Amino acid sequence: MLTDQQIQDLNQPLLDDHQFRYQFLTELLARRGVEAPDVVQQLVAFQVAIPSWALGTGGTRFGRYPLGGEPRSLEEKIQDVALLNRLNGSSNSISLHIPWDIPQDVPALQQQLRESGLTIDSMNSNTFQDQKNQPYSYKFGSLSSTETAVRQQAIQHNIECVEYGKQLGAKIHTVWLADGSNFPGQQHLRRAYQRTAESLASIYEAMPSDMTMLIEYKPYEPHFYSTVIPDWGTSYSLCQYLGQQAQVLVDLGHHLPNTNIEQIVGRLKHFGRLGGFHFNGSMYGDDDLTTGSTKPFQLFLIFNELVDAAQDQTLTEAAVAYMIDASHNTKDPLEDLLQSVESILGAYAKALLVDRAALHEAQESNDVVRAEELLRDAFLTDVRPLVAEAYRQAGGALSPVAVYRAGQVREQLIQQRGKLSLSTGL
Ligand code: PSV
Ligand code: MN
Numbered sequence: 348m349l350t351d352q353q354i355q356d357l358n359q360p361l362l363d364d365h366q367f368r369y370q371f372l373t374e375l376l377a378r379r380g381v382e383a384p385d386v387v388q389q390l391v392a393f394q395v396a397i398p399s400w401a402l403g404t405g406g407t408r409f410g411r412y413p414l415g416g417e418p419r420s421l422e423e424k425i426q427d428v429a430l431l432n433r434l435n436g437s438s439n440s441i442s443l444h445i446p447w448d449i450p451q452d453v454p455a456l457q458q459q460l461r462e463s464g465l466t467i468d469s470m471n472s473n474t475f476q477d478q479k480n481q482p483y484s485y486k487f488g489s490l491s492s493t494e495t496a497v498r499q500q501a502i503q504h505n506i507e508c509v510e511y512g513k514q515l516g517a518k519i520h521t522v523w524l525a526d527g528s529n530f531p532g533q534q535h536l537r538r539a540y541q542r543t544a545e546s547l548a549s550i551y552e553a554m555p556s557d558m559t560m561l562i563e564y565k566p567y568e569p570h571f572y573s574t575v576i577p578d579w580g581t582s583y584s585l586c587q588y589l590g591q592q593a594q595v596l597v598d599l600g601h602h603l604p605n606t607n608i609e610q611i612v613g614r615l616k617h618f619g620r621l622g623g624f625h626f627n628g629s630m631y632g633d634d635d636l637t638t639g640s641t642k643p644f645q646l647f648l649i650f651n652e653l654v655d656a657a658q659d660q661t662l663t664e665a666a667v668a669y670m671i672d673a674s675h676n677t678k679d680p681l682e683d684l685l686q687s688v689e690s691i692l693g694a695y696a697k698a699l700l701v702d703r704a705a706l707h708e709a710q711e712s713n714d715v716v717r718a719e720e721l722l723r724d725a726f727l728t729d730v731r732p733l734v735a736e737a738y739r740q741a742g743g744a745l746s747p748v749a750v751y752r753a754g755q756v757r758e759q760l761i762q763q764r765g766k767l768s769l770s771t772g773l
């Protein structure tokens with residue numbers, strides 16, 4: 348399915364136009380003191396993990412419209428991510444969700460990963476659903492449950508994820524908790540937090556010293572009165588309680604409308620507690636739209652904080668894991684993921700164009716308009732030739748979506764896997 352040679356052949360008709368645009372932009376940026384090849388180099392190095400649960404059509408409780416050709420096994424999910432990575436050279440790792448992705452044959456999986464040039468970036472636990480044959484229900488919470496046996500079951504499940512992570516070389520264990528309450532008075536708010544902190548500590552202790560626990564927050568849904576970990580402050584306080592191997596995960600869709608996410612990013616960077624991102628787009632809440640589809644300026648401002656922090660010598664450089672977290676009902680999920688990665692690379696490229704010295708100067712002298720104009724200069728630059736050049740240098744497609752379509756990938760997947768193939772449990 349779509350060989351490297353085919354990708355190069357499909358690039359041919361686009362090459363001349365690309366070279367013209369890239370050359371023009373290189374000259375334009377040089378006048379602004381920016382070396383385009385340096386930016387391209389940083390884009391080539393940038394990698395975003397693909398979640399196993401985004402590879403099939405997700406759907407909602409109101410309906411699901413399978414597209415066909417979706418992966419039926421972990422092996423097929425890895426095949427799909429390998430294809431994405433060959434198209435854009437920017438998706439060389441996968442996030443797994445247990446129990447949906449329990450590895451059956453670990454050595455075979457490791458070999459497939461090696462051959463595809465991929466790694467497993469993170470393991471994600473699932474205590475937001477009851478699984479078949481599970482002795483206790485999570486109806487009233489998991490790590491925060493009032494019942495010791497329920498908490499123990501949830502802790503055990505997380506420790507199992509850590510064990511799978513160790514076998515597969517994952518360096519991250521991500522915890523997103525659905526725990527919360529629907530009615531005032533239902534839950535003792537302080538005790539629910541205390542029980543969660545203690546449960547997390549038991550999981551934390553089971554992690555090897557080179558693993559990081561990422562603690563994700565979300566203000567509401569599935570619970571609508573209170574959520575045990577609703578905001579970055581709660582995640583941060585839990586990290587402080589646990590130790591250096593715990594970090595906050597920022598999911599872009601997990602904020603109330605109009606939250607200043609870039610400021611949260613700046614704060615967490617200041618504290619050295621920003622561990623990772625779940626990229627997606629959001630209009631209202633956790634709607635998991637394509638990254639950059641609704642608020643591209645905000646995405647740019649987030650990267651502006653990241654680039655600024657990366658260049659700040661006074662900060663200790665902590666690794667940030669970049670991951671997508673999405674689930675779609677209307678698009679071909681592989682096309683969506685290609686679009687998402689492209690938006691992320693574009694926002695990063697624009698942030699790299701910001702004249703940082705001039706911006707700091709404008710900020711220090713309170714020149715409001717100049718500071719804003721400097722950001723707008725970078726944001727309004729059409730950086731698509733830089734992103735395309737990064738794809739090209741990584742051996743990928745100049746236009747991944749166009750090549751995916753021209754190569755008739757979905758049609759081939761449907762032929763191989765069937766029209767009604769089902770995938771993730773989402
Ligand atoms: C539920 O809100 C959620 O979207 C969280 O963002 C998790 O990261 C994801 O599901 C996978 O469990
Ligand atoms: Mn998430």
Ligand code: MN
Nearest residue numbers: 598600601633
């Ligand atoms: Mn979410």
